[in-house]
Amino acid sequence: MKAEPKTILRFLLEHYDAIAELFETQSNEGIIKFEVLNQIVTKHESDIRSQLIEYKILSPVNDNYEIRTVYYNLIEFILSEFKPMLPETIEKYHTSIAELFRKIRENINGDKVTLSQRLNDLAIEVRSFYEMVERNTQSLLQETRELKANVKKIDYREKIVRASRWIDEYIIPLNKILDINHSTSVANKLYEISEFSNKYRLNFDDENARVQFEKLYFQLIQVNDNLLRQSKILTNELLPLIERIRTESIILTGWITYLKNPYKRKAPKLLKRKEVSVYSKDTFYNASEIFEQFKNETDVYFEEEENEAEKWIFDKEHYTKKLKDNLPVENFFSWCNKTLKEDYKKVEIEKFFALTTLAFDEDIEREYGAKPQFDKIKINDLTLTVPKVTINQQSQLIDPQHGIS
Amino acid sequence: MEFPNHHRQIVEDLMAGKFMLPNERTYQTVKDNEQSYTYFFKASFNYELRLTQDYAYVVSEESAEMLSRDICIFIALLSYELDRDGKNFLERIQFSEFEMEEIENYFTNSSYIDLILSNKQLKDADARKNFINTLNRRNIIEKTGDNRFVFTSAHKFFVDFATDIVKYENTEKEG
Structure with missing residues (x-):
């Protein structure tokens, strides 16, 4: 590179807006297309294309461009706009750290220069590992808070998808990497190295190596503390927050779906309270039962009952004559009873009373004894106490039709 | 025949379509006698008792x-x-x-x-x-x-x- 470092830094400062826009384009699209580069350059009214290539800020990829990693990381760091990395990317540190540690342990008494180089490399790997974890946690937290505030107005269903993906693909695997109790986790390996360094920082024949072990040991203490803090952020803040976004989004999606047409969708079952009402279900069935009786109506005929016993009409003329023929009648009421018994099998009380009315005729001569005498007459179940009345022969009985006869 | 404490209150509340809540003494009784009450409501009224950690209620085929x-x-x-x-x-x-x-x-x-x-x-x-x-x-x-x-x-x-x-x-x- 021919340009002076200060020239490059000054160039970055002077054209920061255009470079930031190029960075954003690459972050979103993965590459900077030729025409997009031209548009950005035209927009900022300065043709910097040749410098971008000359200072090795941009490198050509086919007909398009991309920002070189070193500049990309620098701008990313300045802007604090990290994209969450998949834990697989972070997991690679487990291999590099474990391999370096294995070689240090196995060759602890070997070449001191190599040991020193390995200790140095291990410290760099540990630092890189931690920085990546921290960046990832922060970027996940930032993305989650944005999702919560929904600044990009994302649909609820999309929120559920994103929240679920972050939990399953980023947070849970990252938490595994940071779990010190998990035997294959990076955090567990760092703890093992920390124990090893502690031992050799105090007891090793080479002073330079002892100093490096001590430096590594204190770095690991710091890193372990920081990792613990990151782990707490993940489990105490990020995971509950993202879980809540997921739960809330599911519920709201459900409600919005329901509100689209609540009258066509079934609601959850609630107990119907039983109330006494004339408009109850039973009333309907009771009423229909009554009406059903008339559905198959058949004609019913009532035969007129024949009156077996003809209505008895008192024939006053007949009995007046009979009384006249039997005069004198010593005991009128006994005569009535006897006469009726002769004419009918059964003597009804109404016939008896009808016949006795003959005794009240004004024209007959009745005679009562000096002392009132009474008789008992039995008509069916009834026993009548009647006075003894004598009808004499001399009396003139009136013919009911022709007057006095 | 012996019934659990607050039995009448339990039946009255649930039959009135109320949700019974964990802070109510009746809820605890229902929880302690879940099997009995499930059978009781089924046999007596053909209602289904549902008990969760947040509420208890009964549900019938006929719904409000x-x-x-x-x-x-x-x-x-x-x-x-x-x-x-x-x-x-x-x-x-x-x-x-x-x-x-x-x-x-x-x-x-x-x-x-x-x-x-x-x-x-x-x-x-x-x-x-x-x-x-x-x-x-x-x-x-x-x-x-x-x-x-x-x-x-x-x-x-x-x-x-x-x-x-x-x-x-x-x-x-x-x-």
Whole structure:
């Protein structure tokens, strides 16, 4: 590179807006297309294309461009706009750290220069590992808070998808990497190295190596503390927050779906309270039962009952004559009873009373004894106490039709 | 024959369609005698007892469909409006007190106004006031003043229903 470092830094400062826009384009699209580069350059009214290539800020990829990693990381760091990395990317540190540690342990008494180089490399790997974890946690937290505030107005269903993906693909695997109790986790390996360094920082024949072990040991203490803090952020803040976004989004999606047409969708079952009402279900069935009786109506005929016993009409003329023929009648009421018994099998009380009315005729001569005498007459179940009345022969009985006869 | 404590209260409350809540002594009795009460309600009334960690209630084949639907609409609208207002709707429903004035503001300015006006129990302030009393009788809310109330844990019955809608739709799509 021919340009002076200060020239490059000054160039970055002077054209920061255009470079930031190029960075954003690459972050979103993965590459900077030729025409997009031209548009950005035209927009900022300065043709910097040749410098971008000359200072090795941009490198050509086919007909398009991309920002070189070193500049990309620098701008990313300045802007604090990290994209969450998949834990697989972070997991690679487990291999590099474990391999370096294995070689240090196995060759602890070997070449001191190599040991020193390995200790140095291990410290760099540990630092890189931690920085990546921290960046990832922060970027996940930032993305989650944005999702919560929904600044990009994302649909609820999309929120559920994103929240679920972050939990399953980023947070849970990252938490595994940071779990010190998990035997294959990076955090567990760092703890093992920390124990090893502690031992050799105090007891090793080479002073330079002892100093490096001590430096590594204190770095690991710091890193372990920081990792613990990151782990707490993940489990105490990020995971509950993202879980809540997921739960809330599911519920709201459900409600919005329901509100689209609540009258066509079934609601959850609630107990119907039983109330006494004339408009109850039973009333309907009771009423229909009554009406059903008339559905198959058949004609019913009532035969007129024949009156077996003809209505008895008192024939006053007949009995007046009979009384006249039997005069004198010593005991009128006994005569009535006897006469009726002769004419009918059964003597009804109404016939008896009808016949006795003959005794009240004004024209007959009745005679009562000096002392009132009474008789008992039995008509069916009834026993009548009647006075003894004598009808004499001399009396003139009136013919009911022709007057006095 | 011996019945558990508060038996009469339990039967009266559940038969009135109330949600029984964990802070009520009757809830504990039902929980301790879950099997007996499940059998009791099934054999006596053909009702199904449902007991969760948040509530106990009975359900019959014959459902108060209209009331259930209106409660769903009420909670759905409130959740939607709280979220639109930038509030954590689930936290607010779970832990906060509501004033009727706040409810009125949300409902009168809602974009779902057509749905609200077409619903007899939610159409205006008076109807909503009566509706709140109905929710109170069913133990879905607890009135903390003339114009204030909090949701009880029975609200989860309806929230679970919203979750089920999404699950059901997803299953249908997958099917």
